[in-house]
Amino acid sequence: MEKMPITADGLKKLKAELLYLQKTEKPNNIKAIATARAHGDLSENAEYHAAKEKQGFIAAKINELETAIGQADVIDVNEGPTDRVVFGRTILLYDLRTDKEITYQLVGPYESDPENGRISIKSPLGMGLIGREIGDEVKIKTPRGVQEFEVLEIK
Secondary structure: OEEEOOOOHHHHHHHHHHHHHHHHHHHHHHHHHHHOOOOOOOHHOHHHHHHHHHHHHHHHHHHHHHHHHHHHHEEEOOOOOOOOOOOOOEEEEEEOOOEEEEEEEEEEEOOOHHHOOOOEOOOHHHHOOOOOOOOEEEEEEEEOOEEEEEEEEEE
16 A cells, blocks of 8 residues: 655644544435435435435445545655755746746645645646755756746745
């Protein structure tokens, strides 16, 4: 099983989500199935079918989270070099094409949230930034085409 890097906060959030699904969502879903079942004919019971479908989604998400937690390799983001891009670092980039600055933190795949400035080290951009230093210009092939950045700052 391949280990996946994750921050301590990221692992804490995964565990909290798993606990919520196991202790709240799953029991509520079981009650919903029982209530729908009590309404009679299951073949035409939309509530029952919806609850059973939700049960499948909950079970899949629980399985996904258990796998993610089992693969987690917690990395202290305060350790390691600060002169180059590594896991956990926040990087200020200058987009050479759009003439704008953008900030990203490199995180593991399970805590990636690009809209909030957190990109996976497994993403094309994340992989292209690993090992770079301040002043480096980087060309990265992404699904949106080739993007060019300059590394301005590493925190």
